[in-house]
Amino acid sequence: MAGHSKWSNIKHRKGAQDAKRGKLFMKLAREIxxxxxxxxxxxxxxxxxxxxxxxxxxxxxxxDNIDRAIKKATGDLDGVNYEEYTYEGYGPGGVAVMVKVLTDNKNRTAADVRHAFNKNEGNLGENGCVAFMFNRSGYLVIDRSTTDADEEEMMLEAIEAGAEEMETTEEQFEIYTNPESFSEVKEVLESRGYEFKTSEVTMIPETYTELEEEGVEKMLKLIDMLEDNDDVQEVYHNLDADESILENLS
Structure with missing residues (x-):
């Protein structure tokens, strides 16, 4: 699993932009x-x-938003019925892409996802065409500015809590867990006073596709277009891009 931090650099580039609170809350409500x-x-x-x-x-x-989403699901409030689907394909330069959606209209969403791929030099494929390139994993991020722990101490804490692996960058500790033990690891570390910048079960690529700046720009446009779709919950990919390219494009 080594090298995943380069994936997180790209994945969390979108974090600041997702301050579009209305859209973000709607996606979170669907997930709940x-x-x-x-x-x-x-x-x-x-x-x-x-x-x-x-x-x-x-x-x-x-x-209130959280409670309302739960009540709709359990029948205490009227609401639409969502179904979950995953689309797979290749972005510009052969980057593997998985798109997780929750939708009340499969035909509309499938057409929108296909349009996003076609418009950005990608190709929507069959189910299973890229899934084998990803592993489902728990992912926890601790901002190093929020803790006095050094790398060795944090590593021991994470392993003791049940984590599988940890990577360290200048800014953060990135902890990977088995999906089934994710909640337990998170709770143990929380009980020891650690706060998480990110905590989720996600899809981590086994290998990466490296692109030059032009290809990275095209791929980021595909990601943006997919994530701007209200039905799209998550976009997973194996793009590898140099930090300088990402900074230049941002």
Whole structure:
């Protein structure tokens, strides 16, 4: 799993832009809705719901919004019915892309996703065409400015909590876990006073596709177009781009 920090640099480039609160809250509400619909509205017995709520809270989503999404899912409030789908394909330069959606209209969403790929020199493929290039993993990020722990101390804490691996950059500690033990690792580290910049179960690429600046720019346009779609929850990819290129394009 070495080298994943280059993935996170690109993935979290979008974080500042996602201050479009209305759109972000709607996507988080859908995620909560699906988790509650599939596993019930009790966070104590539904780990997926607990994870979705934690993610919403970390993005400052109001409690009323969270409660309303759960009530819609459990039938206490009227609401639309969402279905979950994953689309796979290749972006510019052969970058592997997975798109997770929650939609109440599959035909509309499929057409929109295909249009985004076609417009940005990509190709939508069959299910399974790139999934094998990714591993599902728990991912926790601790900003180094929020803790006095050094790399060795943080590594020991993470391993003791049950993490599988940790990477260190100048700015942060990146901790990877088995998806099934993610909540437990997170809770143990939280009990020891650590705060998380990011905490999620996500898809991590096994290999990366490196592009020059022109290709990176095209790929980022595809990512932006997909993420601007209200039905798209997550965009996973294996783009590798030099920091200087990302800074230049931003």
């Amino acid at each position: 809705f699906m988790a509650a619909k599939q596993g019930g509205g009790d966070q104590d017995t539904n780990p997926a719901l607990r994870l979705a709520v934690d993610k919403a809270r970390s993005n400052n989503m109001p409690k």
